[in-house]
Amino acid sequence: MKLFKWVVTTFLLLALQPVLAAESGTALKADAIKKEPYSDAQSVGTLGVGDKVNILKKDGGWLNVTSAKGSGWVRMLSIRKGDAKKEKGVLDSFKGLASGRAGTGKVVATTGVRGLNEEELKAASFDAKELSLAESYLTSKADAQSFANQGKLKPRSFDYLPLPQ
């Protein structure tokens, strides 16, 4: 019985993960729909510019989608998430639901306690105390390494990208 409870709880928690459940999207460019989230995976179809998709989940740079052109994995950057024409409020409330963090996003804009505009920046004066406080939180290289280990973050080598002309 306890196990059952645990299983149900886990399932519910999983379901509440910040997945992109059934979010819609539009193809920004023509791209292949792959069977697996890898570039050398088999193609099962091709999306054309403007084709609508339903986004089921994400894996790295890939989105699992269903569409009229087929279902499978498409490069995340080939898809524009959400319906561009949709109201911002609608989008945000959906986002809040999907992430389990209702209210973020839109609230930021409407509470309006404090902005940071040019005039404020222009008029700003040096705050030594606040700067010392900021500097007191310094993390050493060694501590950053431990922090990475705790998160099982494995460094890898990767070259910088060529800049597009």
Place this chain on the structure above:
Amino acid sequence: MKTIYKLVLLTGLMLGCGTAVAFDFGKELNKALKENVQKKLGDNPGAAANVLSGIVGTSQEEEIAIGRQIAGNLLGASPLVKDKLLQKYINNVGRWVASQSERPDLPWHFGVIDSNDINAFAAPGGYVFVTRGLYQQLQNEAALAGVLAHEIGHVIRQHHLKILQQSSLVALGGEALSRQTGNDEKVQQLIGSGAEVVARSLDKNAEFEADSIAVVLSARAGYDPFSFPEVLQEIGHVARDDSSVELLFKTHPHPDERLDKLNVAMSDRLDNVKGQTLDRRFYRLKP
């Protein structure tokens, strides 16, 4: 010392105001530089190189001093969010990402500042700040790492420092020319258009460069590199006239344009790179 302070102040303003208005501040910077050069040169134009050498060939110590001043000014406008765990957390993530760059030994400092705006700032020497508004848009640690990596990109490529250096060179060129021809109007024109080109085109490309550095440093640090473009997508969904993104959109190309450029730069190079998002470890702020 006063010169440095003035420069620093102006850099701070340029940092804050970025592309769209940088031209005006560039002009101001030129004016300040011209005045200072004039003062120090006296009747000895040959001394120009010495006066400006401190700016042109900036040492790491000077770079940090400039950044420190800018950071102090920024915190004067917007203090830290008073949450020790948050500030420690962002320093842990940031330092780990910065450790993957070619300047791992700078005394890197990160912070979340108390502003509802969606924005992030970098100052020379390793000072990086994210607004609470932007932090609250983030979904996981990989997204935070990507945002910090973008700012780290500005620092390691010395984008803000270069703007300063280039402006000072333009000012010096104008000064020298003025002495030769005595035609102030022409000189002013030269300085104006010259600074305009530098401030605008360099800034835009600097943003694209920082975006591509963001995905690379994220990947190197073991994070999902696609979390960063996802942040850009999210920000791109915020209405253009929303006040929280007013300054960001004024100083940066629109996220859609940035995503286009990033898409080209990334091509299929990261298709098979998987990394961690660390949703659970991400330090969430209450809305």
